[in-house]
Amino acid sequence: MRITRALKTIMEMVRGELVVAANGRISREAFTLRDRPENFYMIGSMGLASSIALGLALSQPKRKVVILDGDGNVLMNLGVLPQIGALLPPNLLHIVLDNEVYGSTGNQCTISSAVGLEKIARSSGYLVVKKITEEKSLRPTLRQYLKARGPVFLLAKVEAEVEPKGIKRVMHSPVEIRNRFMKSIGSKP
Amino acid sequence: MRAEEFVELLKEAGYNFFTGVPCSLISDVIILLEKDRQVPYIPAVREDAAVGLAAGAYLGGKTPCVLMQNSGLGQCLNALSSLNLIYKIPCLLIVTWRGYRGKDWPEHWVMGRACTGLLDSIDLPYKKLTPRNLEEAVEWSSKVISRKRIPVALLLPKGVME
Numbered sequence: 082m083r084i085t086r087a088l089k090t091i092m093e094m095v096r097g098e099l100v101v102a103a104n105g106r107i108s109r110e111a112f113t114l115r116d117r118p119e120n121f122y123m124i125g126s127m128g129l130a131s132s133i134a135l136g137l138a139l140s141q142p143k144r145k146v147v148i149l150d151g152d153g154n155v156l157m158n159l160g161v162l163p164q165i166g167a168l169l170p171p172n173l174l175h176i177v178l179d180n181e182v183y184g185s186t187g188n189q190c191t192i193s194s195a196v197g198l199e200k201i202a203r204s205s206g207y208l209v210v211k212k213i214t215e216e217k218s219l220r221p222t223l224r225q226y227l228k229a230r231g232p233v234f235l236l237a238k239v240e241a242e243v244e245p246k247g248i249k250r251v252m253h254s255p256v257e258i259r260n261r262f263m264k265s266i267g268s269k270p
Numbered sequence: 271m272r273a274e275e276f277v278e279l280l281k282e283a284g285y286n287f288f289t290g291v292p293c294s295l296i297s298d299v300i301i302l303l304e305k306d307r308q309v310p311y312i313p314a315v316r317e318d319a320a321v322g323l324a325a326g327a328y329l330g331g332k333t334p335c336v337l338m339q340n341s342g343l344g345q346c347l348n349a350l351s352s353l354n355l356i357y358k359i360p361c362l363l364i365v366t367w368r369g370y371r372g373k374d375w376p377e378h379w380v381m382g383r384a385c386t387g388l389l390d391s392i393d394l395p396y397k398k399l400t401p402r403n404l405e406e407a408v409e410w411s412s413k414v415i416s417r418k419r420i421p422v423a424l425l426l427p428k429g430v431m432e
């Protein structure tokens with residue numbers, strides 16, 4: 082499965098969901114594919130997209146929160162998986178685009194080919210855990226999981242590839258990202 | 271000040287989402303928060319994860335407070351500098367000041383000396399707590415947060431909490 086195809090499918094399928102995107106290519110490509118106020122592009126603080134999303138899910142229990150994470154990001158903040166498993170926020174969908182590399186910095190290996198992040202998620206206590214490798218199963222899986230009671234962990238195995246041309250940097254300033262995101266929720270800075 | 275009074279003070283100032291990693295100097299404060307029915311205390315696995323969690327809670331409309339030992343300050347430096355300070359996402363950091371004036375166990379000596387310099391280096395406003403300035407300092411934290419929308423630290427040496 083190609084990352085761009087996976088992200089395109091995900092970004093097409095979200096409606097009112099709040100999306101928190103991990104740093105690097107994932108944020109940039111989510112921005113390029115479908116910029117919307119409900120996207121929180123985390124341009125720094127590698128690893129913390131899941132923590133930010135957890136705080137959001139706990140304080141906005143009526144909103145569905147989707148994390149677009151990377152394998153390198155997850156491995157950097159692995160302790161958050163059992164934290165999510167312990168707190169069991171039903172409105173959290175954790176999607177990991179696992180290319181087994183730090184793609185944004187030039188495809189240096191992570192260790193995710195050896196560890197099986199889905200196994201860690203399962204033993205961490207996520208209610209639903211699934212690993213998919215085929216692009217064709219992404220759409221039906223998402224249709225189900227965007228509605229499912231969570232926390233759900235969806236590991237999408239994607240190809241390591243040279244970053245295609247045309248993926249833009251996030252053009253909004255960090256404060257703009259915050260402002261429009263908070264406005265879309267109805268919370269005040 | 272007693273832990274009960276301090277928790278009330280924080281709640282009255284509007285802090286309504288708590289997370290962190292414990293230190294024995296604020297042991298009772300955290301135990302009280304765990305039991306509190308009005309506000310959540312979410313145990314974090316590390317200080318940067320606590321700061322990230324608090325950032326999410328702020329985006330979701332809460333006014334968060336993170337409790338930690340100063341040994342965890344280095345841990346969350348990247349979160350503070352590449353998340354909170356640039357997006358203007360505030361939180362109150364209550365940081366116990368282990369190694370204050372060198373009087374502590376060896377593992378606290380270096381950070382006891384370095385922690386204020388660390389905060390200065392990223393321009394994060396802070397105040398040292400004393401048994402007498404707690405109310406004023408908490409009030410100050412709210413003012414800075416509502417004016418600047420950045421994190422604020424209160425450093426808490428031994429002897430401030432009963």
Ligand SMILES: Cc1ncc(C[n+]2csc(CCOP(=O)(O)OP(=O)(O)O)c2C)c(N)n1
Nearest residue numbers: 105106127151152153154182183184185186
């Ligand atoms: C603390 C920190 N270390 C290193 C980096 C450099 N960096 C930016 S993105 C990235 C890789 C992220 O990997 P992954 O989550 O797997 O996403 P991918 O790029 O593969 O899509 C790295 C190492 C950083 N931004 N912050």
Ligand SMILES: [Mg+2]
Nearest residue numbers: 151152182184
């Ligand atoms: Mg990767």
